[in-house]
């Protein structure tokens with residue numbers, strides 16, 4: 530279990546250094562067993578977490594260790610309940626994906642997402658961050674998707690492992706950046 534928590538801290542540091550999360554935003558969790566998850570704390574930067582900062586919660590959201598779990602713990606739990614195949618979740622407000630979430634442009638699925646069932650990345654309507662409504666909407670709409678954009682908010686990436694969720698969070702941001710650049714270049718042609 531200690532190894533899982535160390536890996537979680539490493540992933541948090543990586544996404545912080547890659548500037549996918551900044552300030553005290555973003556949250557990451559890992560399923561440790563069928564009954565528990567480890568999740569990042571609320572109101573703390575993901576850039577310098579220690580073992581004692583990580584909160585263990587049960588599937589009802591009750592903390593089993595000291596500290597206060599992320600305000601999005603409910604969303605993580607509801608997704609884990611719907612998706613037994615998912616063992617790690619990374620939620621960021623990475624700038625390019627979040628830019629798309631605030632625009633009327635949908636993000637396309639570029640290559641690298643495996644089988645493309647839907648030409649666009651799944652997107653849900655805005656709900657207040659940290660709310661029960663957001664947890665419900667995200668888990669109700671996730672289906673078999675591995676990435677979900679939260680309107681006017683950010684993105685949630687799911688994986689079988691922490692490494693998988695982390696690389697998806699990196700990939701989706703890069704994909705958004707590429708789409709943003711291509712939109713700029715295409716619109717510049719019209720000038």
Ligand SMILES: [Zn+2]
Nearest residue numbers: 555658682683
């Ligand atoms: Zn958020």
